[in-house]
Amino acid sequence: MSDLMSEEEQLERIASWWKENGTMLLVGIVVVVGGFVGWRWYQSSTQAANEAASDLYAAYEEAEGEARTVALAELAASAPGSSYHALALFEEAATLVQDADLEAAAALYQQVLDDPSDVLIADLARLRQASTLQGLDRGDEALRLLDAIRSPGYRRAALEMKGDIHIARGERTQAHTAYTQAIEAAGEGSQTQLLTLKAANTEGAEPSAPARPVAEAPAETEAPAEDTAAEATASEDGEAVETTEDAP
Secondary structure, X not given: OHHHHHHHHHHHHXXXXXXXXXXXXXXXXXXXXHHXXXXXXXXXXXXXXXXXXXXXXXXXXXXXXHHHHHHHHHHHXXXXXXXXXXXXXXXXXXXXXXXXXXXXXXXXXXXXXXXXXXXXXXXXXXXXXXXXXXXXXXXXXXXHHHHOOOOHHHHHHHHHHHHHHHHHOOOHHHHHHXXXXXXXXXXXXXXXXXXXXXXXXXXXXXXXXOOOOOOOOOOOOOOOHHHHHHHHHHHHHHHHHXXXXXXX
């Protein structure tokens, strides 16, 4: 009897616990299962979107002329802000830069910055946009973009470009600081000969070449004794000739 009562008590306790906690347990299970299913769906959806964007980018790469413009528009509509869309915009902007249409190129780089797919692509867009703005004589805007670059892989290029902008504006001190920081960002083992030269040429006065001995100009002194004697002899001979000619 005691064993039976014990089992009944256990069942009552289980029923009481389930009554108090069963709903929360079910909710937790639903959340976990739903989260897992949602994550799998998200991964599947993202993979499908990436594959579609990849196909559109491949079509853009193969197209020419008007067809290329149409392919870019389809990529922009189907995968805006994706890495593939950014790559296509980079190519379009590079072509415009070659054609000296810097304003249009700047507009495309701005599209990438307005909806970047990741940090690296955003910093690359800032670097190229800064170069374009420098060509448009908009140095202040270019410097602000370069200051916003944080990716280690682009820091050296950004700092060197800052130095180039400053030196073009006659700001030698700021240029020297930027070049020095670029050398530090490059790290050991990097090729920094040109940067080192730029830093040296902006460090105050340029080092002068070793002084070469300069021969002093000969002072105006009396003629050597031999020359003086010759001039005196010639003078005397002349006077003698003149005296002889004048004699009756």
